[in-house]
Amino acid sequence: MAKKTKRPAKTRIEDVANAAGVSLATVSRVTTGSDRVSSELRARVLKAASELNFELNGKGKAKIVAFILANRDVFNPFHAAVLVGAEAYCASRDCGLLFLSMHYGNNVPWQNLHLPAILERSGPIGAAILAGKNSQNLLDLLTHKGISFVVLGNNVVGDWRQSEYSALNFDDIEGAYDVTRYLQSLGHRYIWYVGNCQMPWFERRYEGYCRAMREAGLPPLLHDFESEGEDLGYLATKSILKSGASVTAICAGDDMAARGVYKAIHEAGLNIPRNISVVGFNDTEAALLNPPLTSVRVFTEQIGRGMAALAFE
Template sequence: MADVAALAGVSSQTVSRVVNNRSNVEEETRQRVLSAMRMLGYRPNTAARALVTGQFRALGLISFGLASFGNARTVDALTKAAQRAGYTVNMIAIESQTEQAVHEAFDQLTMQAVDGIVLIEAQILDTPALRLPPGVPVVMADGDVSHRHPMVDTDQVQGARLVTRHLLDLGHETVWHVAGPEDSYAAKRRAESWHATLKQAGAAVPGVLFGDWSAASGYEAGRVLARRPGVTAVFAANDQMALGVMRAMTEAGRRIPDDVSIAGFDDIEESAYLSPPLTTVRQDFDVVAERIVALMIDQIEAGAAPADTAYVAPELVVRQSTAPPPSRP
C-alpha cells in the first residue's frame, strides 16, 4: 500500500479509502491510485482488511429457484448493484423451501464470510416458527409478508391495478386473469389487485385460471378462454403466459386486439417484438436492486436492522395488443 501511495503521489490513507470504495475521494485521484495499483500488481488482502474493518465486502444471496424471469432478473441486477458498491456476491439457489434448507444455506454463506444475506421470494418465512440465524443482516426481495425483515419489491398491487384499469377504460366489461402459481407472493398480489380493481369498478369478477409462469401454461389457459366468446380482455400475470394466450387465441381464429385484448406483466425484451407488440407492466429491477444493496449496506455499517418496506413504482407500457372491444369503436 505504501508503494502504491508513493507511485500515485498520495497518502496511504487515500489508498485505503480507494480500496474500500469510499466516496470522499476525488475521481481524478481515485483513477491515479487505481492506475498505480494495476502497474504494481497490487491486490488488497481481504482477510487483513476484514480484521481491521470487521467487513468482508461480500453479500450472500439465497434464491428459491431461478426459472422465473423475475427471479433471474433480480439476481442479475443485484449482482451488478453490489459490484458497483464494491461488494462481491456469493449465491446459493435452493428449490425446497424448508426450514432445514434455509438454515443450511445460511450456514454455507456465513462460512464464506459474508456481511449480509439477501433472500429472494422466500415464502418459507410465512412459517411462524422459522427464525433466521441472528447476527447477520438480512434484506428480502419480494417476500416476508410478516415484515420481520426489511424488504424491497416492485409495487405489484399498483402494477396489476394499472393494467386492469387500462383494459376497463378501453370499454371492456370485465377482464379475465391468468394468474401465476398459487404459492407465489407476486402472483397472489397481482391477482388480489386485479380482483379488487374489478370490484371497485363494479365489473363482474370471472374465475381465475392458474399457470406456472410458462408460455405453455398460458397456452393451455388461452385454449380455455378462446372457447368463451364473451372473453374480450385477458390480463396474464407475466409476459410468457401472455405469449401462450396469444398463440391459443390466434389458433382459434380470435384476432388480437380486434376480437380480444391481451396484456402481460414484466416487459421482457421480447414483448416489444411480438405480433402484435404486447401491452405490459414494466418492473424496474435495477432500482429494486440498488435499494436492496443500499439498505443492506446501511445495516452493515450502522449495525442495526431498519424496519423498512420499500416499493418501487412500476410503469404501464401500452402497445398494440390492447384496444376497445369489438362492440366499441
C-alpha cells in the same frame, strides 16, 4: 468412580437476543456492523453478549454479498434483471456479488434446511439478498445463523413476520388496478384475469384487478390455474376459449404467462389485439412478443440496486 460433570449449555445467539430484549435480526445486524441499529440497541446487545461471554464475530461491511435465487428457474427474466441491478450496485461499492441457487420446501422446519456450503463457513460473505420464492423457514434459518439479509417481500409465500426483517416491496395491487382500468378505457368489458392465486404475487394482482372491475360495475372473471410461466397462460387461455365464454381482453398475471396467452390465441386463429387484447405484468418480455405486449413496468434493476443497498448497510 469419577462423577461425570454436565457441561454448561453453550450460549447461543438467541440467548443474547433474549438477554438484550431485542430480536434475533437486531443481534444479527449488530454482528455484521450494520448502520441500521440505534446506538442504544447496539449498546444493549454488546452488553448482553459481554455478560454471557458470547463473542460477536462482526464482519463489518460486506465484502461479498450472496445473491440467493430460491425455488425459481435460473433463467427467470424477472430475477435476472434484479441480479443485474444488485451486481451494478455492489460493483460501485467495491463489493463482490456471489450467485447461489437454492431449492427448499416452505413446510420444512428451519432446523432441517441446508444452506449452500459457502454460507456455512466463516468468510468474507457479509450479507445475503433473497430473491426467487421464499418463506419464513429460510428467514428463521438465516437469522439463527447470524447472517444478515434483505428479502424481496413480494415473493414471500405464506405467513411471515415482515416487520422483523429488511425487505423491499413494490405495489402489485396498484399496478394491476391501473392496467385493468386501461383495458376498460379501450371499451373492454369481458376482461379475464389469468394467474395462479396460490402464489402471493398473482393473488395481489388479482386483488387490484377485482377492484378495478367492481368500480366499473363489472364482474371479475378469473381463471385460476395451478401452474406457472408460459404453461399457465397457455392452458388457462385454451380453457377459456374452449368454454365459449365471452372474452375481449385477458390480463395475465405476469409476462411469462402472457407469452402462453399469445400462443393459445394465435393457435385459435384469432388476432391480437383485433379479437382479444392482452396485457401483462413485469415488462420482462413485452418487446419480444408480436405484437409487442402492453405490460406493467416493474423497475427490476432499481429493485436489485435497492436490495443491495439494504444488504450493504
